[in-house]
Amino acid sequence: MRRALLVGALTLALVPAQTEGQEEPSCSVGRVPVTGRVLDLLTLRPVPGATVSAFTTEGQLAGSVATGDDGAYLLCAVSGVRRLRLRAFADDVTATEADVSPGSAGDQRDLYIRLTRPATLRGTVVDRPTSQPVEGLVIEMEGTRRTAVTGADGRFEIPNVPAGVRAVLLRHLTYGVRRDSVSLASGEVVDVRVEVAPRAIELDPLLVVARRLPSGAEQVGIRFDGLGREEIDRLLASTRSFPALLQNARVPGLTVRETTIDGRHAVPALCIESGRRRSRRAGPDPRQRRSSARGSVKVRAVARPPLRVATLVAAR
Structure with missing residues (x-):
């Protein structure tokens, strides 16, 4: 069953959803139908419960009707009405206005509305x-x-x-x-x-912006092997002569021994040999050990009084 509202020369009818076996709503004698649907502009889906309003050429509201479940509406206008302007409302949004000309045969027009419900x-x-x-x-x-x-x-x-x-x-x-x-x-x-799916990401190359050594970095320099003051003071307690001091010093690469020079007179002397230290990297092969110790050796002979000094350079 439909409800109708007579406003001047216009009858507005609420059209319910049509069911199987039910006749399509129609206008009474002397009226012409103005039909259509209100659709969502984005999805083209019907908008149920939207309000369709009709206005005269003077801008006066002739009446309003709500769409059915399928978004359809029916306006029954008096035959001979030349022009009507339709507007649809839903969720406070107004569709684009549409002009219809019912005349004596009626008119059909779909209205599109952009709804704003999120x-x-x-x-x-x-x-x-x-x-x-x-x-x-x-x-x-x-x-x-x-x-x-x-x-x-x-x-x-x-x-x-x-x-x-x-x-x-x-x-x-x-x-x-x-x-x-x-x-x-x-x-x-x-x-x-x-x-x-995972993707490979190209990154910028590594950029060195600063360099510094840690505070405790080991300083690289020349190694010195010798006889210092503290070592001399320690040895003085057990030595009585300079040759004994040198012999007990155990300085790497230094060999001290007593000998004689001048074979005819057999003059006592002190022989001091200062040679190159053996490499710690020498392998087990005896040939490698000999080659690692090979180098120039300085031999200095110091005679007792009368003083005689002889310096020899030999190669091992």
């Missing part, structure tokens, strides 16, 4: 090779400030997204940047499943 995008992000949830991936609705980050279960939800076709940006250090699109109807809740 939508919700939610879903799960998983790793494609393993199907495991991805945590810490950023989802951003391009053109808006709506963002979300996936949790440990890979789930995310972004409410209050403006309806329409929206670009979605997905960003993660391991998976790079990916751009997708999704269509959201007014007031719709959309569930998605997103699979992402």
Whole structure:
């Protein structure tokens, strides 16, 4: 059963959803139908409960009617009405105005309205090779400030997204940047499943900006083997002569022994040999050990009084 409202020369009828076996609503004698549907401009889905208003050429409101479950409406105008202007309202949004000319045969006109009820995008992000949830991936609705980050279960939800076709940006250090699109109807809740694959990321080369040595860095220099003051003081307690002091010093590379010079007179003398130290890297081969110790050797013979000094240079 339908309800009708007579306003001047216009009858506005509420058209319920048509069921099987039920006759299509029609206008009474002397009236012509002005029919159509109110549709969502973005999804082309019918908008039930929208208000359709008719205005005369003078701009006066002739009457209003609500759409049925299928978004359809029916206006029954007096035959001969030349022009009417229709407007549709839903959620405080007005559709583009449409002019109709019922005349004597009626008119049919669909009205398109852009609804503004926000939508919700939610879903799960998983790793494609393993199907495991991805945590810490950023989802951003391009053109808006709506963002979300996936949790440990890979789930995310972004409410209050403006309806329409929206670009979605997905960003993660391991998976790079990916751009997708999704269509959201007014007031719709959309569930998605997103699979992402790891991507190689090209990084800038390593750049050395400063160098410094640690405070305790070992200083490299020349090694000195000799007889210092402390060593001399320690040896004086057990030595009585300079030759004995040198013999007990045990300086690496220094050999001190008593000998004689001048074979005819057998003059006592002190022989001091200063040679190159053997390399610690010499291997077990005797030939290697001999070659590592080979080098110039200075031999200095110091005679006792009368003083005689002889310096020889030999090669081992």
